[in-house]
Amino acid sequence: MGDTSVSPSKVPQRTRRTRFVCISDTHNCTVKLPKGDVLIHCGDLTNQGSFGELSKQVAWLEKADFECKLVIAGNHDVTLDADFFEQYGNYIHNNSPQNHVDCLNLLAQSKSLTYLEHSSYNVRLTSPAGPRTTFNVFGSPYVPACGMWAFQYSRTDLALAENIWSEIPLDTDILITHGPARTHRDESRHRQALGCESLRQALWRVRPRIALCGHVHEARGVERVRWDLSSKSVRYKELENNYRWDDPGVGNEKNCLVDLTTKGGMPLDNDGSKVSLLSSATACTASEAAQKNATAIETNMTTMLVEGTNPGIGTRGLGGNPASARSDGPALAGRLGRRETCIVNCALQQTSYPHSAPRRLHKPVVIDINLPIWDDDS
Template identity: 60%
Template sequence: MEDPSEPSTSRCRHETQRPMFRRTRFVCASDTHNTTVKLPKGDVLIHAGDLTNQGSYSELSRAVEWLEKADFEAKIVIAGISHPPHPSILLIQLTRPGNHDITLDPSFYASHGSHFHNQAPQVPESCISLLTSSPSITYLNHSSSRVTLSSPSGPRTSFTVFGSPYSPRAGLWAFGYDPSESSLWDDIPLDADVVVTHTPPHTHRDESRHRRAAGCEALRKALWRVRPRLAVCGHVHEARGAERVTWDLGCANTPYKELATEVWTDPGVGAKQSLVNLTFKGGTPLKNDGSGLVFHDAVVAGDDGAAAPGIEH
């Protein structure tokens, strides 16, 4: 037996050993609008809404089939907002496209579904079931889940993820909320490691080509409170990119303050893939200092063959 008063060789070796870090690759996409792009390899796939154009059963079936064939140990999906395919609205879609998965919001579809599917009404429950019954997809509707990667060949990591389709109401869109309802972001649990929303937070990956910040301030404050390691959003196509945000936690008189925002320059301009490496090998790892990454990815139908970026963490 070893004398507990004397440190053993094995104990000393254990105490001086550096902690082991496992790399987990997140592949993030949003706003694919019926486009079944070729995805890069990864451990976790996140889709931040806008799977389809009009949310019909046939469109969602194709999208779910695409997701189920994708080779990832975990696949996390949310829905988002929508507007009807009227010519005057289509002009707006070019600047502020929204989610067309309207059948995933039953209350909205009951009131406004005829604007979208007047000749072929859909059954929201059947459409929702495509996602909720999938054995390989984690569908989050303003809810959270604990994800554990247990494959022997994978990173064997676990994390808590919260996902929500809601966005500030602006016209006839599904999953919209008014300013008086912005307290819904209080539902994000404090232990969330990853937050997936269709709307971006205010002033982070939310600027359209009209130079207007379209994100939600209440969501930004919620992210300050929760401080997830990764926040993924969609909705504003032209705001694609990533930012590392460091929250100021030491200023009691000024809540929700940010110390710094480091903007990622998209290396994928003119290319099909982009990589944000947050490991030590990448040179800019996330630290346990209240910082996190706000990541926005849009793979729109016009990007023929485009692939979603990966995040290594």
């Protein structure tokens, strides 16, 4: 049989370069930040999450000149995890008791920072001097257990991990997690893959444009992952990818730039598609288009069964039975333009905690990407 995938119609939309400055695992350190439109901190602002530590980090971030500043917590920011802090806070801060609400309000009530705790946010850059682009972001602090720290879940409780990451909305453009996905920027100094497999599977489903993380300091770097959306036998499959990021900012004054723009010559193969319009001449709502896609997929499935072709149990491709939970039609229908994700570990600290003196720091990672101008779809 030929390709049975549903080809989404392209709706012309203007885009403009948007610059992200990405950091993680500052652990009480502050650095000079390059200019950009959006600043993202992927957690572990502090060593132990005390009010004093958080106050200094928040003050530094609030002074930074960006139109949008997005922050999540990390496992070391223990006072921000209410359940963990209630149980273990006195043990960690026995010499100086802390107040969870006061610490949380430093971020939650900040006038210039957007704090995300396993939550979504739609960003519209509205400054006349900015790119005036829009994107959906989801931020989460959770990591597999790695000692007595905050925002952790058991490595052996696969159902819990899958449930946590299944909550990432399918329309997410920028995914911010403290920890990495398994086998993607997660290799420790002991050559162990410390990332989460359930998060990797969620990445396959969502296929955001950019996935940012930290946590594993030695794994700082960049990957471009191409997703296999047609395999009829292997779930969550990735295509072979030989991309290698050579950091242009090492040992010089240049930015550590990841250029995903068309002008840069290596644009990301991800249009952020949410649902296809099956005919450019036919106007329909997103829900109607999704239903048409589902019907087309079901027709393909029926044809395969009539012809005696077994699509395989557990298939994730468009040939799968949309009635099956394993087919994952919603993750595919109308979203085939999401074929690639840029995964970035932007840890600032070069070595793991506890850090030996003097501390060695990386530069922030700068990402340029073309995003849709919100004026066009408002």
